[in-house]
Amino acid sequence: MDFRKTRLHSVSGDLAGLPPPTRPEVVVVGRSNVGKSSLVNALGDNRTLARISSMPGKTRLVLLFDVDGAFFLVDLPGYGYARVAKDQKKKFSALVEGYLHATRDLRLAVHIVDIRHAPSDEDQLMRGWLLARGLPTVTVLTKSDKLGRLEVQERVRAIRADLKMADDETAVVFSAENRTGVDELRAILEKGTRLPPT
Numbered sequence: 001m002d003f004r005k006t007r008l009h010s011v012s013g014d015l016a017g018l019p020p021p022t023r024p025e026v027v028v029v030g031r032s033n034v035g036k037s038s039l040v041n042a043l044g045d046n047r048t049l050a051r052i053s054s055m056p057g058k059t060r061l062v063l064l065f066d067v068d069g070a071f072f073l074v075d076l077p078g079y080g081y082a083r084v085a086k087d088q089k090k091k092f093s094a095l096v097e098g099y100l101h102a103t104r105d106l107r108l109a110v111h112i113v114d115i116r117h118a119p120s121d122e123d124q125l126m127r128g129w130l131l132a133r134g135l136p137t138v139t140v141l142t143k144s145d146k147l148g149r150l151e152v153q154e155r156v157r158a159i160r161a162d163l164k165m166a167d168d169e170t171a172v173v174f175s176a177e178n179r180t181g182v183d184e185l186r187a188i189l190e191k192g193t194r195l196p197p198t
């Protein structure tokens with residue numbers, strides 16, 4: 001699978017606009033501004049794929065990327081940004097909830113948290129929801145370039161404990177900036193989209 005062959009497949013502002021689920025899907029979820037779009041660009045090794053917002057909460061669309069004809073990588077709007085209208089902020093946006101409840105061929109979730117901070121209530125809520133749904137989930141601890149090596153180790157331990165991660169669950173230390181974790185995550189996605197649906 002060649003991740004560099006990642007192309008924008010569709011852009012939808014509502015669920016009705018989603019294309020038919022003709023491929024397995026991997027969804028990227030996380031707080032607003034955590035680095036979802038940057039992660040998509042890092043995986044595809046292409047800075048022009050998903051627009052990177054300098055203003056948090058900007059992505060209000062569901063972007064589907066076709067990864068080498070093998071699966072769709074789905075960039076969802078972030079949650080938890082205060083300036084988003086109140087009813088939208090409540091839990092997750094209708095678009096995020098709607099997508100996660102939609103009948104699609106969803107195989108894997110990439111749950112991104114900022115390695116520097118304790119997971120928020122919404123991060124915990126999202127994780128609980130992913131677990132309850134039984135969706136295989138890989139937790140990505142991003143912006144690791146902002147910390148030193150020892151701090152990274154310390155934060156991995158703390159976040160694993162905060163999220164009550166089981167020992168056999170994967171947390172990938174990641175940076176879109178210096179590409180830490182890109183190959184590891186690519187391998188997880190490749191494997192996860194080849195397994196039969198759950």
Ligand SMILES: Nc1nc2c(ncn2[C@@H]2O[C@H](COP(=O)(O)OP(=O)(O)OP(=O)(O)O)[C@@H](O)[C@H]2O)c(=O)[nH]1
Nearest residue numbers: 032033034035036037038053057058059078175176
């Ligand atoms: N240092 C560093 N900055 C990052 C990293 N990933 C993302 N950023 C920065 O974080 C900001 C937000 O990145 P985005 O990729 O737009 O985040 P997002 O989660 O898609 O944001 P929304 O779509 O608005 O929810 C940008 O300024 C990025 O340059 C990283 O690994 N390291």
Ligand SMILES: [Mg+2]
Nearest residue numbers: 036037053059
């Ligand atoms: Mg984004």
